[in-house]
Amino acid sequence: MVTAIVEWFALPLQFEFMQRALLVSVVAGVVCAVLSCWMTLTGWSLLGDAVSHAVLPGVVLSYLFGFPFALGALVFGAGSVALIGVVNRTSRVKEDAAIGIVFTAMFGIGVVLISKIPTETDLMHILFGNVLGVSDSEIAQVLAMAAVTLAVVVLKHRDLTLYAFDPVHTHAIGLNPRRLEALLLGLLSVTVVIALQAVGIILVVAMVIIPGATAYLLTDRFERMLLISVAVSVAASVLGTYASFHLDVATGGAIVVAQACAFALAYLFSPTHGVAWRGGGQRGGGRTQSLLSGPARS
Amino acid sequence: MSTAAIEIEDVTVRYGDVLALDDISLDIAPGRICGLLGTNGSGKSTLFKTVLGLVSAQRGQVRLHGAAPAAARRRGRVGYVPQSEQVDWAFPVRVADVVMMGRYGRMGISRRPRRTDREAVARALEQTDLTGLADRQIGALSGGQRKRAFVARGIAQGASVFLLDEPFAGVDRRSEATIVEVLRTMRDNGHTLLVATHDLASVPEFCDEAVLLQRRVIAHGAPQEVLTPERLFDAFGIEPRTAGEAA
Numbered sequence: 001m002v003t004a005i006v007e008w009f010a011l012p013l014q015f016e017f018m019q020r021a022l023l024v025s026v027v028a029g030v031v032c033a034v035l036s037c038w039m040t041l042t043g044w045s046l047l048g049d050a051v052s053h054a055v056l057p058g059v060v061l062s063y064l065f066g067f068p069f070a071l072g073a074l075v076f077g078a079g080s081v082a083l084i085g086v087v088n089r090t091s092r093v094k095e096d097a098a099i100g101i102v103f104t105a106m107f108g109i110g111v112v113l114i115s116k117i118p119t120e121t122d123l124m125h126i127l128f129g130n131v132l133g134v135s136d137s138e139i140a141q142v143l144a145m146a147a148v149t150l151a152v153v154v155l156k157h158r159d160l161t162l163y164a165f166d167p168v169h170t171h172a173i174g175l176n177p178r179r180l181e182a183l184l185l186g187l188l189s190v191t192v193v194i195a196l197q198a199v200g201i202i203l204v205v206a207m208v209i210i211p212g213a214t215a216y217l218l219t220d221r222f223e224r225m226l227l228i229s230v231a232v233s234v235a236a237s238v239l240g241t242y243a244s245f246h247l248d249v250a251t252g253g254a255i256v257v258a259q260a261c262a263f264a265l266a267y268l269f270s271p272t273h274g275v276a277w278r279g280g281g282q283r284g285g286g287r288t289q290s291l292l293s294g295p296a297r298s
Numbered sequence: 299m300s301t302a303a304i305e306i307e308d309v310t311v312r313y314g315d316v317l318a319l320d321d322i323s324l325d326i327a328p329g330r331i332c333g334l335l336g337t338n339g340s341g342k343s344t345l346f347k348t349v350l351g352l353v354s355a356q357r358g359q360v361r362l363h364g365a366a367p368a369a370a371r372r373r374g375r376v377g378y379v380p381q382s383e384q385v386d387w388a389f390p391v392r393v394a395d396v397v398m399m400g401r402y403g404r405m406g407i408s409r410r411p412r413r414t415d416r417e418a419v420a421r422a423l424e425q426t427d428l429t430g431l432a433d434r435q436i437g438a439l440s441g442g443q444r445k446r447a448f449v450a451r452g453i454a455q456g457a458s459v460f461l462l463d464e465p466f467a468g469v470d471r472r473s474e475a476t477i478v479e480v481l482r483t484m485r486d487n488g489h490t491l492l493v494a495t496h497d498l499a500s501v502p503e504f505c506d507e508a509v510l511l512q513r514r515v516i517a518h519g520a521p522q523e524v525l526t527p528e529r530l531f532d533a534f535g536i537e538p539r540t541a542g543e544a545a
Binding site for chain 1: 350351352368371372373374376377378380384385386389390391392395396399400402403407408409410435437438451455
């Protein structure tokens with residue numbers, strides 16, 4: 001029995017492509033898990049979904065013209081976040097509509113561009129990831145972006161939490177909440193691009209929502225939330241990548257299913273917030289307000 | 299006379315076609331508790347936002363201890379105690395974390411607390427009688443304790459001008475008395491407090507002065523002068539008899 005388990009884990013490591021796949025999915029898992037904590041607390045999950053879809057034209061253009069994929073994805077990710085902000089601020093369209101319009105428009109452009117891609121394989125790789133066939137340059141891009149993202153988070157994590165908790169106070173003590181919002185959005189864009197490599201465009205949003213949401217059900221301490229989130233995400237990346245090898249299924253899908261299972265367990269059996277103990281009653285959390293931008297209701 | 303702690307001069311604020319504040323002028327001296335009264339839509343929130351610099355006035359200006367609001371904010375002079383509805387009480391922060399956030403403007407780039415910061419937080423918690431609750435998650439406090447936690451944040455910050463938005467909403471009488479005591483001590487230490495409240499009955503108890511707002515300043519003075527039946531009828535549309543009881 002024990003030998004079987006050891007073998008289950010050891011066998012795939014003999015293959016270099018599996019080592020590389022594990023490296024990328026674990027690194028992406030760590031970065032996504034960290035960001036997902038703030039996404040959960042700011043209520044930006046829909047925005048994560050939007051950014052991940054909006055990078056499609058950037059990725060396709062990078063493939064077509066031979067740029068590093070990260071470049072095109074970052075330009076379109078950050079660009080669409082800015083565009084959402086512009087549409088939201090300069091028209092009477094509300095934020096959720098602005099998000100929906102911009103990301104579907106971008107995705108549409110991407111789908112049109114994909115028609116110009118020579119083979120079907122590439123399309124599938126963009127949409128669903130291809131971590132088992134990740135190239136050296138892609139690994140280098142992922143590692144570089146992950147290092148920068150984590151360094152910025154280590155430096156600014158208290159400010160990000162301050163902003164997520166109370167943007168008005170942030171303003172009142174002379175700091176700039178808009179700048180912190182932009183920083184968090186920038187980090188989200190980079191993180192989405194990192195995770196593209198592991199699970200593809202369609203499933204990226206899971207990586208930046210589920211680990212943080214799972215951890216949120218398990219603790220009331222932010223530091224612990226970060227740790228639990230990373231643990232859940234890394235475990236899911238490892239299990240998903242192994243499952244994909246042994247069962248011959250898509251890696252991205254397997255990772256996300258593993259994360260979803262972790263969330264389901266926390267949802268049902270969390271010692272403090274588990275539905276199994278509370279009998280399905282619900283407690284509202286999170287905010288949808290944006291006091292900083294909206295006009296006053298006196 | 300020394301400079302007013304809060305000086306509002308000819309301030310007019312519009313949202314599009316809606317006139318929110320119409321030529322407001324108001325001076326509040328240092329070391330005073332001023333109640334800000336008015337109905338929903340009377341401009342209380344807009345006035346707060348103008349003082350905080352969240353909305354900009356079309357006309358007029360605000361000065362805090364003689365300084366421009368942006369400079370006052372950078373110096374940490376402005377403390378803000380939000381309305382309950384504006385706080386995510388499920389947020390995973392402890393009471394001590396929230397109070398520490400008052401110190402962020404004074405810290406280095408990564409906001410790593412130093413000893414002076416921890417001491418300031420400890421003092422603020424003590425002053426608001428929250429020392430024993432420092433490690434609680436913020437939502438695990440009672441209504442009154444929650445308010446005091448945000449007051450403590452402003453104290454740790456070293457703010458001199460405090461804006462409190464409905465500090466007694468959802469708070470029972472006993473907690474209200476504790477909050478009032480904390481506010482009085484702050485006043486005696488020279489802080490200036492502008493308190494938006496619906497709770498007319500408590501105004502004469504704890505306010506040194508009151509402002510009745512209805513897009514313009516209807517009255518400003520001692521609470522007894524401001525809370526006359528006729529003025530309350532003008533501002534709130536309450537029958538004089540009921541208003542007299544409320545006051």
